[in-house]
Amino acid sequence: xxxxxxxFYLFLSPYLFGQVDSLRIICQKQLIPFVDxxxxxxxxxxxxxxxxxxxxxxxxxxxxxxxxxxxxxxxLRYSASLSGEYPALDSIWYSVLAGEIxxxxxxxxxxxKRVDQLGWxxxxxxxxxxxxxxxxxxxxxxxxxxxxxxxxxxAADVGLYSRRKYLKRSTRYSRLGxxxxxxxxxxxxxxxxxxDPGHVQRFANSAAFIEKYPFISFEFERYRDAYQRAYxxxxxxxxxxxxKDTEALLISMxxxxxxxxxxxxxxxxxxxxxxxxxNAKVEVNTQQNWVYIQxxxxxxxxxxxxxxxxxxxx
Ligand SMILES: [Zn+2]
Numbered sequence: 001x002x003x004x005x006x007x008f009y010l011f012l013s014p015y016l017f018g019q020v021d022s023l024r025i026i027c028q029k030q031l032i033p034f035v036d037x038x039x040x041x042x043x044x045x046x047x048x049x050x051x052x053x054x055x056x057x058x059x060x061x062x063x064x065x066x067x068x069x070x071x072x073x074x075x076l077r078y079s080a081s082l083s084g085e086y087p088a089l090d091s092i093w094y095s096v097l098a099g100e101i102x103x104x105x106x107x108x109x110x111x112x113k114r115v116d117q118l119g120w121x122x123x124x125x126x127x128x129x130x131x132x133x134x135x136x137x138x139x140x141x142x143x144x145x146x147x148x149x150x151x152x153x154x155a156a157d158v159g160l161y162s163r164r165k166y167l168k169r170s171t172r173y174s175r176l177g178x179x180x181x182x183x184x185x186x187x188x189x190x191x192x193x194x195x196d197p198g199h200v201q202r203f204a205n206s207a208a209f210i211e212k213y214p215f216i217s218f219e220f221e222r223y224r225d226a227y228q229r230a231y232x233x234x235x236x237x238x239x240x241x242x243x244k245d246t247e248a249l250l251i252s253m254x255x256x257x258x259x260x261x262x263x264x265x266x267x268x269x270x271x272x273x274x275x276x277x278x279n280a281k282v283e284v285n286t287q288q289n290w291v292y293i294q295x296x297x298x299x300x301x302x303x304x305x306x307x308x309x310x311x312x313x314x
Pocket of ligand 1: 150155156196198199200
């Protein structure tokens with residue numbers, strides 16, 4: 001009898017208690033009686049990514065037929081991030097990340113001094129990087145990350161030189177890494193799958209970054225599809241070990257989204273023709289429980305309102 005009980009718990013408890021998959025979230029349709037401006041911006045980001053060709057421009061936000069304005073500084077930053085094709089993330093987020101960027105600058109100075117003491121010649125190569133440049137590097141295969149700490153001014157690339165010649169490969173980079181780590185930085189030579197021995201950064205990985213600054217996950221959200229594809233691709237061939245950072249990032253991003261308002265699947269075509277040159281727009285009707293999302297210069301779609309939930313593990 002007792003054995004039957006144990007077996008029952010062993011095999012059935014996952015179903016009874018609903019194990020969730022922390023890597024998969026789904027927009028679950030439900031009545032949403034109240035939304036704020038930030039909810040609307042998140043839904044816009046959810047449905048529109050850098051895939052769209054043209055910059056978004058200003059976004060019109062409407063709740064129950066009333067135009068709403070953004071007042072809090074976070075919403076204004078989200079809005080700035082959505083409004084440009086390649087927004088300069090370092091300038092949008094500089095004031096909130098200033099302490100972090102400043103601390104990183106001090107680490108960089110200390111690292112430079114230590115390398116000088118070794119009698120080696122070093123130089124910081126271009127460190128800040130905009131999104132357009134990041135995309136170019138990504139397409140050419142020179143970078144595998146979609147959103148880099150360089151985009152926030154929280155990473156730097158070091159060039160070591162010998163007799164005025166740039167050292168592309170050298171054991172000196174391992175020593176550089178040791179020094180960087182002893183100063184609390186994280187070294188690209190430790191990256192799994194795509195080691196980058198000249199690279200140093202402020203955080204261990206993107207997951208650690210958004211755990212400390214949850215609002216910054218708004219920037220990572222634009223690449224959600226790509227992160228998921230990259231993760232499932234490696235997982236399907238049994239190489240999750242190569243995408244540990246991506247896995248950690250997705251888990252953190254999902255944790256931030258759970259319970260948040262979302263635009264659920266099964267879009268329908270707009271019932272009225274909206275002029276193609278109008279602004280980007282997000283409109284919510286809480287009585288009828290729908291959201292209408294229209295990128296600039298293209299057709300909009302209606303979605304049911306809901307909240308993010310974890311999918312059940314299968
Ligand atoms: Zn780098």
